[in-house]
Amino acid sequence: MPLPLFLLVPLLACHTIEKIGLDTAPPANLCGGEIFVPLAGYDDSSPDLADAHAARFGADPEPYHVHLSWADDPSTTMALIWRTDADTTATQVQYGLDTDYGSTGNGASFFVGVDQANGRVHEAHLCELTPGTTYHYRVGGEGHWSADATFTTAPNPGEAAPFRFAVTGDSRDNQATWGLLLDAMESHAPDFYLFSGDAVDLGVNMSEWDAWFAAGEGHLDHRPLVFAHGNHEFQVQNYYALVAQPGNEQWFSLDYADAHFVVLNDTVATAGDRELQAAWMEADLAATEAKWRIALHHMPAYSSCTTHGSNVDLQTLWSPIEEAGGVVLDLTGHNHNYERSYPLLDGAQTTAELGTTYVVAAGAGAVLYGNDLSNAFTEVAAVTENFVIVDVADGTLTLTAYDLGGNVLDRFVTTR
Ligand SMILES: [Fe+2]
Known part of the structure; x- marks a missing residue:
């Protein structure tokens, strides 16, 4: 087609x-x-x-x-x-x-x-x-x-400059918590935000977008935000009108210092678009020389969340490409809790230097789901509102997850 x-x-x-x-x-x-x-x-x-x-x-x-x-x-x-x-x-x-x-x-x-x-x-x-x-x-x-x-503006592409970004997603119908989370993230002064989708409950409701951006006043005007489309955005015009991103605004890559960000859409409008993205991502990752390769999309390939769990299709279709392409972090939302996998290669635990670590940061306000740590691949989980701060400096990537009160939930460090 x-x-x-x-x-x-x-x-x-x-x-x-x-x-x-x-x-x-x-x-x-x-x-x-x-x-x-x-x-x-x-x-x-x-x-x-x-x-x-x-x-x-x-x-x-x-x-x-x-x-x-x-x-x-x-x-x-x-x-x-x-x-x-x-x-x-x-x-x-x-x-x-x-x-x-x-x-x-x-x-x-x-x-x-x-x-x-x-x-x-x-x-x-x-x-x-x-x-x-x-x-x-x-x-x-x-x-x-x-x-x-x-x-x-970002440092020159490829420059080994230190930088920091914040990750969250899934505010859905709770923009008050999204506002509190922005305040909490602000205290870390990130260079930019990654949002893993489901900003609103029903993408067609402009009033929900108004509330989301109203909560972002004083934040989103001085730190850029990169969006991954979530299933609750529903591919509506409101979403495409209110974001400005490269290409089709759904799947694209961006370079920031010595990092290469691959953004994907796992809620596609056209059958075959996940496969199309797999081929695109394989070529995109093959073409980059960036030390740090980081993926952002909505639905986790690996998850012990009791509501949605893992997306096995994405495990099959995207994870092997990410792992072979040197992706250090796969960042998602959708499963409303915080989760981090062990570094994985073909579903098995490996070293952080060799594998892809799968992180769910889905705690920007949506009703929380459970997590029973039922899968051997899950190292850490916490059922609470959360956000993630990632620091890249001197060949080291440090991920720290926080709850809304600023308490540390998790820390993960790797070198490349
Ligand atoms: Fe979702």
């Missing part, structure tokens, strides 16, 4: 750049492409082009739910999404090394579905940024800017 057109059209986005105060031509080919209105994963019709920037403001033009992600190289680009009322088309980003900004980028805007009551989504992509650099920015348009915020 041919891929839906949606999957073939890269969600590239562009903006034109004016250098304020400089009488020079804008740099050529920044980002390139155009911003499309994303369709749902089940919709194979052609995406619509978003409205290009126009300096028009409606009655309630102040930006809200400003959040960061990557649609391209984390060391030189940043994607920004925010919301306003329906009538505001102004979609600008001012950015620079201080609050004088100095550069302005234009984006585009669109409605989610046909319901203009949800207001307008604005998306802009910044390119040709300097690696390892903190930028100030604000979004909106003249007279209606968001508060100043900052982001920091």
Whole structure:
């Protein structure tokens, strides 16, 4: 079956750049492409082009739910999404090394579905940024800017620079706990977040996304978040409208310093897409020279959770490729607890240096499930809200799992 057109059209986005105060031509080919209105994963019709920037403001033009992600190289680009009322088309980003900004980028805007009551989504992509650099920015348009915020670009790809990221997933219908978890993660000052899916209970309910991003105010505007699609996102347009990620936004890879992140979607719209991802991942992992290879998706291949347990299909289809491809961590959610396997190779315990360690960090608010430690592959489990902090430095990866109160649940260290 041919891929839906949606999957073939890269969600590239562009903006034109004016250098304020400089009488020079804008740099050529920044980002390139155009911003499309994303369709749902089940919709194979052609995406619509978003409205290009126009300096028009409606009655309630102040930006809200400003959040960061990557649609391209984390060391030189940043994607920004925010919301306003329906009538505001102004979609600008001012950015620079201080609050004088100095550069302005234009984006585009669109409605989610046909319901203009949800207001307008604005998306802009910044390119040709300097690696390892903190930028100030604000979004909106003249007279209606968001508060100043900052982001920091990734180190150069391949650079053995220390970094830290946070992992969680499965807030579902409990955004109060998601907010508390963000506060707890903030105390560790991660460089970015990985979210393993099921942000909401029903992806079609925009009110749930509103609550999720409202809880993220003050967090998601200065630390990028990488999303794996969960089964509760249901492949709806709300999801694709509110995230900006590479390619089809479902399966892609990103490099951050000396790490290579492979993001997969295990709740696919089209039969065969898991197999397609297996082939894609095998080639993707073969092509990287990164020391640290880390996978993120939603459903755990290995789990002793009493509600869902292991996903045997993924054990068969994806785990051998990850293990042969040198993936050190397979990070997932879906089974609402914390779990870590022994390092595994073909389902058998091996050394941390040789195997893939399977981690379930699914405690961002969803009702907790049980764990009976029933499988020999499970080393640690804890039935509690949780998040994971991963530090990479000096050839060592250290994973620490915390509960909502900041108590350490688990620590895992490996070298490569
Ligand atoms: Fe799930």
